Amino acid sequence: EVQLVESGGGLVQPGGSLRLSCAASGFTFSSYWMHWVRQAPGKGLVWVSRIDTDGSSTNYADSVKGRFTISRDNAKNTVYLQMNSLRAEDTAVYYCARAGDSSGYLDSWGQGTLVTVSS
Amino acid sequence: SSELTQDPAVSVALGQTVRITCQGDGLRSYYASWYQQKPGQAPVLVIYGQNNRPSGIPDRFSGSSSGNTASLTITGAQAEDEADYYCNSRDSSGNHVVFGGGTKLTVL
Secondary structure, three states: OOEEEEEOOEEEOOOOOEEEEEEEEOOOHHHOOEEEEEEOOOOOEEEEEEEOOOOOOEEEOOOOOOOEEEEEEOOOOEEEEEEOOOOHHHOEEEEEEEEOOOOOOEEEEOOOEEEEEOO | OOOEEOOOEEEEOOOOOEEEEEEOHHHHOOOOEEEEEOOOOOOEEEEEOOOEOOOOOOOOEEEEEEOOEEEEEEOOOOHHHOEEEEEEEEOOOOOOEEEEOOEEEEEO
């Protein structure tokens, strides 16, 4: 069974940093692109970032480019999202998701971790 | 990057058929996929590719596409289908992924 478990969320002040982790199990992690998607309270899904199978290619939404960094450790079956210079508008539940293929569909999702940016 | 546009809300009578649409320039080049999200839960993939259902998704869910518009059709809507539905696809550059704003489906 595919499992994705996010961790690392919490309360952080504006301008602060946080690193999210997503531990994967139940599949060959190194064979799949991975994504982060966020959802502000009461709002819709917003794509954040993606990383290819070996970490050599990454893409970011314009709203986080230059502040967030996605990475992965295939030995640990884990994908990360380093978030710097956090803003109030980054407050959201952050989901990691597995890409079914390169077309962009996301076939498995974690339960999400809440990030709150507030003073 | 391209945007995907969805109607904010749609309603359907129990047992009837409903179509939820998604419009965007990127859909001329890439298929849309569709997700169901119930309150307090993570999204679940219900349709991907030309018209593929993951294991466990009822066959009352189907997808189609024409030009810049993708559609999710629920044939014989059930009470448990009441949820938010999101489309997504790659944008026209192919380097970004985009989501529609979501459609809240009410089953009457």
